[in-house]
Amino acid sequence: MNSVKLFLRDHVSFIIFELLLVGFIVILYWLDGLRNIDTAIYSIVISLVLLTSFLVFRCMLRQRYYKKIVQLPTAMEDALQKNAKTAEARSVEAYLQTLYKLYQREVQSLYASQKRHDQFMNQWVHQMKTPISVMELLLQEDEVLDKKNVQEEIDRLKRGLEMVLVNARLESFEDDMHVEQVDLKQLVTMVVNENKRLFIAKRVYPAIEIEDNLQIASDSKWLRFVIGQFVTNAVKYTFEANKKIVLRAYTEEQQVILHVIDEGIGIPKSDLSRVTKAFFTGENGRKTGESTGMGLYLAEEICEKLGHTLTITSEVGKGTDVMITFKGELYD
Incomplete structure (x- = not known):
């Protein structure tokens, strides 16, 4: 029922135009003095029958398409089914297919970026444990703290932090470039x-x-x-x-x-x-x-x-x- 309502709303301008055309025919016969009243009635009936037949046929032809866009899909495959019967519906299906491919590429790109980020952070955290552990061992020694060794480990931490920041900023590179x-x-x-x-x-x-x-x-x-x-x-x-x-x-x-x-x-x-x-x-x-x-x-x-x-x-x-x-x- 919803698909029929959608079809009528979609064709309301066409129906109004056809009714105006029938009215114009009636006016012509009236201006002619209604000398051929039977012919006038026959023309009006034929016009209405042809209009109704055309709309019914077109509605049946587009029924699957209207049901498809009226009912909300529960899965992506429902929206991507190819069952169009008209040129317009086929164009819409081709558009949806292309849109879905673009969406898939963007999702895969985001997924790869997130996966790369997570993997990098896991490796980085694991590697940063080494300089921290070394500095903890140096602090536990009773001897005078070796500043040279501490500075080397701090430098390693700095390089690691810089790499993390660069990796984070790379996604918005154009905004940070001068x-x-x-x-x-x-x-x-x-x-x-x-x-x-x-x-x-x-x-x-x-x-x-x-x-x-x-x-x-x-x-x-x-x-x-x-x-x-x-x-x-x-x-x-x-x-x-x-x-x-x-x-x-x-x-x-x-x-x-x-x-x-x-x-x-x-x-x-x-x-x-x-x-x-x-x-x-x-x-x-x-x-x-x-x-x-x-x-x-x-x-x-x-x-x-x-x-x-x-x-x-x-x-x-x-x-x-x-x-x-x-x-x-x-x-x-």
Whole structure:
């Protein structure tokens, strides 16, 4: 019954038009003096019969469609059933199918994002237990507190907290991004100074080979995190003392290219294509036991959002070269 009411409401303008048309025919016969009254009655009856037959046929043809949209579905499959008989109903069904696919993609994206966040937080909380446990052990000792060891653990906590904040802000990256002219040498020097205790602890030495006043267009805050991630990785995976980490930048075809080159253990060829995947730690990550598998993933995501290109090459036993290309962003 509800479907019939909906059909009548949907066709009320058409019914009014047809009745006006019949009325117009009656007026024509009246103006003619009603000389052919039988013909007039016959025309009116035929018009009404044809109108009623058309509406009944159309209502029967669209009955399934109207029942489908009148009754609230209990499952998604009910709304997506394909039983249309008219072109309009088929178009509506195609629209609903497309809408459902878009909805599914968004849900899957949100689910993957939430799953990644939960997994990252679980790993991060587990890893942050280590520096906290170390500091607790240092506090329990009767000897004079070793400030150097405490500072190292605090630095590890700081790096972990920074990574959590970056992961949280990545979802609203566009709102937090501010592109400006950045002095690349000054930024790289700042990153090196922020990690000087790590360099000293590992007995690894930085070498900055960047000309003065080399300007690029980027977001200094996000780029500092990216370069910092490359630097800490380079130091962390350089197990031998007295090695160098070279930070080199130059211009090439109106592009600025930055290299972070270490002399560490290198990345196995089988892992190289997957090091930027979320939570991938690989063979090297298992050696240190400190990797969350998120550092390079976040770095690549940030580079992509900033319009930079990230390339990683490596050879086991010789080291790794991480390269960022700032496309078309050279300033004189």
